[in-house]
Amino acid sequence: MRKTKCSFRRRRAAAVAVLAVAVGGLATPAAPAMPQPAYLAQFVLMMDWVNRAVIYVQRHEDDPALAGLAHAVAETLVEQSQKLSPPAALRDLHPHFVLVLENTERAFYYLAQGDEQRAERHFAVVRDETRMMRQIQRELGIEIPELAL
Numbered sequence: 001m002r003k004t005k006c007s008f009r010r011r012r013a014a015a016v017a018v019l020a021v022a023v024g025g026l027a028t029p030a031a032p033a034m035p036q037p038a039y040l041a042q043f044v045l046m047m048d049w050v051n052r053a054v055i056y057v058q059r060h061e062d063d064p065a066l067a068g069l070a071h072a073v074a075e076t077l078v079e080q081s082q083k084l085s086p087p088a089a090l091r092d093l094h095p096h097f098v099l100v101l102e103n104t105e106r107a108f109y110y111l112a113q114g115d116e117q118r119a120e121r122h123f124a125v126v127r128d129e130t131r132m133m134r135q136i137q138r139e140l141g142i143e144i145p146e147l148a149l
Helices: 002-026 036-059 064-081 094-113 116-140
Strands: none
Touching (some): 036 094
8 A cells, every 4th residue: 555655646746747847848938920911811811721611521521531631731721820920919810710720620520530410510610710700800990801713
């Protein structure tokens, strides 16, 4: 019994040390904000892809390979969005933008797996977050262009 208590304490101490190092590593200074035109250019391109891909992939819901391709692209967009540092004027918009990208990625993942119910839950979040972004855009009084062919 004594050995177990000591072993537990050592494991607990080790876990606390690992957690402290991990949290300390996350406390990096924030990147400087991007200029608004540069941020918006990337934002518009990513959102245009999301809008088009969601419509196109859902029209071909019986094609898991297409959903898999869309998932791979969406993963890349999520990674890229994490590198963006929004300008002060768009800070309220950015978390919703990231949620749109993350939920799009998850929805395509589940479509590729054939799980339409889970995919639809994530698409619902995408729709809700997109509406919130439009509302924030109106409140901020800024125009975010949409791409057109």
